[in-house]
Amino acid sequence: MTKNKVAGVVLAGGLARRMQQQDKGLVLFKNREMISYAIAAMQPLVDQLLINANRNIDQYQQFGFPVISDQTDSFDGPLAGVLAAMEVVDAEILLVTPCDSPLLESKHLLQLLNERAAKQADIAVAFDGERLHPVFLALKTDLQGSLKQYLQQGERKIDRWLKQHQMVTVDFSQEPDLFLNINTLSELQALQDREHE
Template sequence: MSITGLILAGGRGSRMGHVDKGLQPFRGKPMAAHVLARLAPQVDRVMINANQNLEAYRQFGVPVWPDEITGFAGPLAGLHAGLVHCDTPLLVTAPCDSPFLPADLVASLNTALQVQQADLAVAMTGEGQERQPHPVFCLLKTALLPHLADFLQRGGRKVDAWYASLRVAEVQFADADAFRNINTLEDLQKFEAQ
């Protein structure tokens, strides 16, 4: 089954001083370029959701789509834009500030989605009290577009609130560091040096 990858770069970067996180230099190239390099081999095609610096993102050589819902409505608005422009049966998402994402992300999510006959598969790390969902690392059926559009139209913005009404496959990954987000300039400097 064909899968499109969507890099979510539509936020305001408020925790990083209102800079465009995906375009911040990290180990010699923009952070989103690291995400693209890791995600592209796992999917049939890639696109980026961005709401600013669109020309800079187009330099990555993939389609760039802004939110169709105005006002920086969060990751679900980016997911909505991706679904609107997706022409494959499945869409997988990853944020632009996660340059360490796993090489088996898509295969693992897709296996769980198919085996559990779910609507959506989401990455998880940790056990028990340390259990952590990573809702912006998800694989979903593009047929969910009307369901998401309705949720957003009713004012819904929280990813987990949207998931709550769907059949979700939770996929355990051992390496929590692979899902690390670089949210602040301090994080950027710390991981640059490692």
């Protein structure tokens, strides 16, 4: 593990049941695959970038970054993708973002990195003033053992795992919109329409 290095993973490993199981990272948002926004936000900040996906691997590989899959085929939730990344990265810090929040920008991810470092916390997690957004994270990769154990126990809930560690919440209450995420085809259409105005 290399000190001070930052790796990033974009989570695209879900089944997108609310989108008729289309692949959320690959649906088009304003003429680009939805995952491309997360990649663009993350790329300037990281030494190593990974895509976490469990299907359509060939298509995800075309973005030019290694594609890693969950270690189980049971779709154990976003933490399974975080663990898969921790197992392969060579970095002290892992930045995590989902594939379906196209309004997110580098500056927001940078805030996660900076506030974790400033407080020397295990984890920095995004907060919109009302609730946590637990798939927007900067965390230490040495939490790998803890995460592995948590998942092996059959636990899935992210918040509960985060709270076991020294965590800082990063306040984005001035820009709660940045967490808009797209779960259905009608949400996709609505956000595209809004952004075109």
